[in-house]
Amino acid sequence: MIEASWIAGLGVILFSIGLLGAFTRKNAIVVLMCIEVMLNAANLNFVAGASHYSDVDGWVFTAIAIAIAAAEVAIGLAILLSLYSTQETISLDEANILRN
Amino acid sequence: MSDTKNEWGLLVPIIPFLLVVPYLKFLAGWESVEAAFLIVVVPLLTFPVILILGQLYNGNETWKNRYKEGGIFGLGALALALSITIWIIYDYIAGSAHFEAHSVVNPFSWLTFDVIEQSGTQWEVNTGFADIGVGVWIDSVTLMLLFVATFLCFLICWFSLGYMNTDKINEDSNHRFYGVFVLFAIGMFGMVLADNFLWLFIFWEIMGLCSYLLIGFYYWKESAAYAAKKAFLTTRVGDVFLMVGLLILYDIYGSLEFAVIFEDPSTGVGGALVDSGELFWALLMLFIGAVGKSAQFPLHVWLPDAMEGPTPVSALIHAATMVNAGLYLVVRMVPFVDVHVNGVAGLEDFALIVAWIGGITAFMAAAIALVQNDIKKVLAYSTMSQLAYIFTGLGAGLLFLNIGEHHAGYFVIGASMFHLFNHAMAKGMLFMASGSVIHEVHHAHDHVRELSEKYSTNEGDDHGDFDPQDMRIMGGLASRMPVTATAMMFGSMSIIGIPLIGGFWSKEGIIAETWKACLDEEPLMFVPALLILATAGMTGFYMTRMWLMTFAGPPKSEVVGHVHEATPWIKEPLIILSIITAIGGFALALFGAAEYLGDPEYDHLSFHGILDTLEHAFLPEDINLRLVGWTTILIAMVIGPVMASRIHGGRLIDGVEASPLVSWLVNLSSRFGSQDVSELADSQLAEALQRRLYFDDLYEIILAKTTTPLAELSAWFDKNVIDGVIKQIESNSSAGSLQVRRITTGSARDYILMAAVGMLSIFALVWGVGA
Numbered sequence: 001m002i003e004a005s006w007i008a009g010l011g012v013i014l015f016s017i018g019l020l021g022a023f024t025r026k027n028a029i030v031v032l033m034c035i036e037v038m039l040n041a042a043n044l045n046f047v048a049g050a051s052h053y054s055d056v057d058g059w060v061f062t063a064i065a066i067a068i069a070a071a072e073v074a075i076g077l078a079i080l081l082s083l084y085s086t087q088e089t090i091s092l093d094e095a096n097i098l099r100n
Numbered sequence: 101m102s103d104t105k106n107e108w109g110l111l112v113p114i115i116p117f118l119l120v121v122p123y124l125k126f127l128a129g130w131e132s133v134e135a136a137f138l139i140v141v142v143p144l145l146t147f148p149v150i151l152i153l154g155q156l157y158n159g160n161e162t163w164k165n166r167y168k169e170g171g172i173f174g175l176g177a178l179a180l181a182l183s184i185t186i187w188i189i190y191d192y193i194a195g196s197a198h199f200e201a202h203s204v205v206n207p208f209s210w211l212t213f214d215v216i217e218q219s220g221t222q223w224e225v226n227t228g229f230a231d232i233g234v235g236v237w238i239d240s241v242t243l244m245l246l247f248v249a250t251f252l253c254f255l256i257c258w259f260s261l262g263y264m265n266t267d268k269i270n271e272d273s274n275h276r277f278y279g280v281f282v283l284f285a286i287g288m289f290g291m292v293l294a295d296n297f298l299w300l301f302i303f304w305e306i307m308g309l310c311s312y313l314l315i316g317f318y319y320w321k322e323s324a325a326y327a328a329k330k331a332f333l334t335t336r337v338g339d340v341f342l343m344v345g346l347l348i349l350y351d352i353y354g355s356l357e358f359a360v361i362f363e364d365p366s367t368g369v370g371g372a373l374v375d376s377g378e379l380f381w382a383l384l385m386l387f388i389g390a391v392g393k394s395a396q397f398p399l400h401v402w403l404p405d406a407m408e409g410p411t412p413v414s415a416l417i418h419a420a421t422m423v424n425a426g427l428y429l430v431v432r433m434v435p436f437v438d439v440h441v442n443g444v445a446g447l448e449d450f451a452l453i454v455a456w457i458g459g460i461t462a463f464m465a466a467a468i469a470l471v472q473n474d475i476k477k478v479l480a481y482s483t484m485s486q487l488a489y490i491f492t493g494l495g496a497g498l499l500f501l502n503i504g505e506h507h508a509g510y511f512v513i514g515a516s517m518f519h520l521f522n523h524a525m526a527k528g529m530l531f532m533a534s535g536s537v538i539h540e541v542h543h544a545h546d547h548v549r550e551l552s553e554k555y556s557t558n559e560g561d562d563h564g565d566f567d568p569q570d571m572r573i574m575g576g577l578a579s580r581m582p583v584t585a586t587a588m589m590f591g592s593m594s595i596i597g598i599p600l601i602g603g604f605w606s607k608e609g610i611i612a613e614t615w616k617a618c619l620d621e622e623p624l625m626f627v628p629a630l631l632i633l634a635t636a637g638m639t640g641f642y643m644t645r646m647w648l649m650t651f652a653g654p655p656k657s658e659v660v661g662h663v664h665e666a667t668p669w670i671k672e673p674l675i676i677l678s679i680i681t682a683i684g685g686f687a688l689a690l691f692g693a694a695e696y697l698g699d700p701e702y703d704h705l706s707f708h709g710i711l712d713t714l715e716h717a718f719l720p721e722d723i724n725l726r727l728v729g730w731t732t733i734l735i736a737m738v739i740g741p742v743m744a745s746r747i748h749g750g751r752l753i754d755g756v757e758a759s760p761l762v763s764w765l766v767n768l769s770s771r772f773g774s775q776d777v778s779e780l781a782d783s784q785l786a787e788a789l790q791r792r793l794y795f796d797d798l799y800e801i802i803l804a805k806t807t808t809p810l811a812e813l814s815a816w817f818d819k820n821v822i823d824g825v826i827k828q829i830e831s832n833s834s835a836g837s838l839q840v841r842r843i844t845t846g847s848a849r850d851y852i853l854m855a856a857v858g859m860l861s862i863f864a865l866v867w868g869v870g871a
Contacts, residue, residue: 022852031848096846 004052008045015041028083028090032076039069107668110166114176117142121183132188136236139181139250140290146177147282154275164265169274171261174282178257181289182250189243237295237358240697241431241517245424248524249288252420255673257281259532260412262669263539269318270410277317277410284310288421292428297346297356300429304342304393307422308335314417315409327405334402338392342429345385352378362435364442376446383433383450387457394426394487397461401796403484407476411535414476419483420528427487427520430454430494434513437498440506447502452624455495455614459628462488464793466638470645471781471789474569475534478646479527482595485635486523486603490516492628493610496617503621508613514697515609521693522602522685526594529677533588534569536670537650540581542568544662571649573659576752578651578766580663582759585651587674589762592643594681597636597736599717602685608717608729611636615728636732640740644769645748651758652766653750745769747777 018037025031043062050058084090087097120138124130150170157163167173257278264270264277287306294300316328346356353361354369368374390396395403395418406418417423437447462485469481493516500509545566567573578585594602611632618625655661665671720726749769752758758766780786788794843850 019856023849023856026849028848031852092848095848 004048007048007051011041011044011048013041014038014044026092028080028092028095031092032073032080035076036069036073039065110168110172111175113167113172114179117176117180118183120180121187125187132184132191133236133238135184136188136238136293139184139246140286140293142180143177143282143286143289146173147279147286150174150275150282151279154279158272158275164272168261168265168278169272170278171257171265171274174278174285175254175257175261177282178250178254178285181285182254185243185246185250188238189247192238192240192243233296233357234299235295236293238293241428242292244517244521244697245292245428246289248424248521249285249292249421252416252524252528253281253285253288255676256412256416256420256528256532259415259535259670259673260410262667263412263535264410266667267539267542273317277314280310280313280317281413281416284314284417284422288425291425295358297349297358297361300432301342301346304389304425305339307417307425308332308339308393311335311406311417311422314413315406317410317413318408321408323405324408327402327408331402331406334399335392338389338399341385341392342389345382345387345389348378348382348385352382358432365436366442366444374444376444379436379444380447380450383436383447384453386429386433387450387454390426390429391457392426393429394423394491395484396426396457396488396491397464398795400461400465400484401792401799404477404480404792407474407480411476411531411538414480415528415531415535419479419531420524423483423487424520424524427490427494427516430491430498431513431517433498434501437502438506438509439502439504443501445502448499448622451495451498451502452622453495454498455492455617455625455628458488458491458493458495459631460488461485462492462635463631463638466635466642468789468792469642470638471786472642473571474567475537475571475574475646475650476531476569478571478642479530479534482530482639482642483523483527485639486519486527486595489607489610489632489635490519490523492614492632493519495628496610496614496625499617499622499625500613505621508616512609512613512617514693515606515613517697518685518688518693519603519606519610521688522594522606522681525677525684526591526602526681529587529674529681530591530595532670532673532677533584533591536584536665536667536674537574537577537581538568539667539670540584540663540665541574541659543667544659544664547662548659571646573657574650574655575653576651576655576660576756577663578758578762579752579756580660581651581665582762583665583671583674585762586759587678588647588651589765590678590682592647594685596640596643596741597732599733599737600686602681605685605689605717607636608732611732612716612720612725612729616722616725619722619724633728633732633735637735637740640736640738641744642740644741644744647765648744648748648750648769651762652752652769653748654753742772743775745772746775749774 015038018034018041021034021037022031025034043065046058046062046065048058050056050062080090083095087095089095121135124135125132150173153163153167153173154170163169260277260281264274270277284307287303287310291300291303291307294303312328312332315331316325318324319328349361350356352368352374353365355361365379366374388399392399403418403423407414409418435441435443437443437451439445465481465484465488469478469485472478472481493512497509497511497513497516500506500512545568590601594604597604597607611629614625614629614632618629718729720729745768749772750766751770752766757763791797843854
């Protein structure tokens with residue numbers, strides 16, 4: 001049995017990678033993937049907690065979060081599609097018409 | 101307009117209204133006093149009905165011809181009010197057991213305030229401190245005014261059916277006229293019936309509003325809109341003082357109910373003795389309100405301009421009813437000063453002020469009336485002058501009461517109220533008669549214009565400045581309008597005070613008692629006494645002049661030849677009121693109406709007043725009063741009219757005969773020779789009188805010097821200080837928002853960064869607090 005703290009540590013590393021990617025990358029699809037990484041890092045933390053405390057709540061919460069994340073990805077991709085169809089780009093640097 | 105078809109069938113819808121009183125009396129078993137509230141409530145329900153139906157069916161043929169654009173509904177409601185009034189009067193005179201000296205019916209309380217008061221160191225809630233009820237107060241003065249109001253409202257509404265509905269200019273807007281007319285009736289009836297000063301004030305303001313709306317009925321005419329504003333604002337000046345007076349009264353008595361105040365006017369709230377100085381100011385403030393409403397000096401300037409309204413409005417509001425509201429308010433002050441029963445001594449100064457204002461206005465208005473050429477303006481100034489008579493009489497009456505001469509006081513107050521009755525009847529009729537003249541002259545003018553347009557293709561509009569109210573284009577109408585001429589003759593006689601006709605009895609009483617007050621009690625009464633004596637002669641002059649200029653002599657323009665007295669609905673009120681002014685005053689005088697109206701202890705009308713009344717009128721014991729009485733008769737009946745005849749009298753043109761009732765007057769007027777007054781007419785005095793003694797100009801200048809700069813200052817303050825603050829806030833926020841806008845880069849990464857930093861900050865905060 002792996003220690004819960006190791007799993008939580010993996011979650012922190014994954015979250016940091018996701019956050020860094022979301023900050024630095026300009027391809028919107030990559031940013032979306034980074035966000036998914038962060039979500040899964042959070043899920044990992046739930047799982048760690050659940051196994052540590054032998055509590056089923058964490059598992060249930062993770063299941064719900066994954067389901068919602070699926071929906072969120074669908075919406076995110078739809079946004080990116082319409083972004084591409086109107087702006088002909090998916091670069092976040094160029095999609096800035098809300099500026100000022 | 102030879103449209104003389106029989107329109108009596110239109111009256112069928114008012115029959116149900118007339119059946120209400122028999123139903124209530126015989127089937128429902130009501131007492132007359134219980135029905136009194138219907139006098140106000142029924143018009144209150146009728147007025148929105150007229151306005152709403154008028155909006156819905158505007159222009160509809162049935163609505164226009166069958167219901168006279170709502171006039172029939174108004175007539176029905178007023179008929180009901182009149183029939184209930186007559187029922188109450190019948191009970192009152194018959195001495196029905198349900199009346200005390202004053203009768204108060206107080207069905208429910210309306211407003212109840214709780215007041216928190218400090219007693220020692222404790223605060224305690226005093227429940228039901230100010231209890232303002234809705235009730236009805238009935239005494240002889242109420243009934244007299246109520247009869248005048250309901251009767252004249254009914255007749256003038258009837259008259260309006262003919263006057264308003266046959267004029268093209270009013271087409272499709274008459275429902276507005278009848279709606280406001282009925283609303284006015286609510287105001288007048290309610291004010292008269294109110295049993296406390298607050299309700300009196302509320303209905304008083306409703307009347308002011310209706311006056312404004314009806315003067316400005318032809319709102320597209322600039323002069324009418326101006327006159328409406330002037331009337332409203334001038335009376336508002338008085339009303340502000342009236343409200344202050346009511347507050348002082350409340351401070352003294354802790355209530356505004358007649359029943360509470362008049363129970364014992366000498367003790368105020370908590371049994372404290374009332375200070376005559378404080379009461380003086382309360383009464384003076386109320387009196388200023390009355391001065392504004394009754395168009396007395398110095399708030400008189402609105403009444404002549406108010407003649408811009410339709411003539412029925414002038415007849416109703418500005419001659420017969422609303423302007424009497426001020427008089428009613430002063431009569432309500434009688435218990436305050438009547439030292440015979442619980443009054444407060446030391447208010448002689450107040451009585452003198454009332455008498456002086458009355459005397460000055462009477463003389464001034466009569467002087468201005470001498471030179472007016474507009475038939476309605478003459479009547480307007482005459483109204484002011486006659487109301488001023490009543491104020492003088494009331495002033496004398498209050499003086500007598502305050503020094504303990506209560507018999508003389510009651511008599512002159514009764515005479516004043518009786519003069520109010522006579523004047524309202526006569527002046528309401530005179531205005532309707534002048535309306536009849538104006539209406540027919542106007543139609544004759546239209547007729548003449550049609551004729552001339554048939555024969556000439558002249559496009560020029562040289563009729564645009566035609567004024568159907570100008571007496572200088574009339575003359576010789578006695579043969580063309582017999583009913584109107586007769587009515588106007590009786591009305592003028594009543595106003596002049598020809599012996600045995602209406603106004604004589606009451607006017608004689610006022611003048612004689614004012615002189616008595618001057619000779620026996622108070623030398624300062626000399627000025628008002630002298631002024632109203634002189635006014636009697638001037639009244640004789642200007643009323644005769646008006647009649648002769650309109651009806652006697654040769655026609656002064658071609659229009660006169662086309663005048664026909666043909667409009668339906670106009671003659672009946674004139675005939676009814678002619679009879680009342682001719683013999684009604686005499687009959688009432690013989691029954692002792694003056695004593696009855698003034699004295700609360702005088703029980704019933706009775707015949708024993710005949711000899712007293714005749715003796716008082718013609719052969720009073722005091723030799724001075726006898727002199728005054730006969731002087732009045734001499735100058736009012738002989739000197740004034742004869743002078744007018746010398747200037748304006750004359751026979752009709754040959755071959756034309758007036759009706760026998762008026763032809764004697766026309767012929768008599770030509771017997772006194774003629775006199776050329778063109779030199780006098782060009783004098784500076786005549787010019788000053790024409791310009792209304794420059795009061796309007798003076799007020800304009802004063803307003804230009806005071807109110808206008810104040811208004812400009814306020815405008816500057818509003819623009820620079822108030823708007824400036826707002827604008828500064830606005831520009832600061834917009835500059836601030838420019839700064840804030842910089843951080844919205846539009847780049848998604850920056851937003852993510854902000855969200856992350858924010859989130860982490862919250863975590864840090866929570867962690868820090870938790871630790």
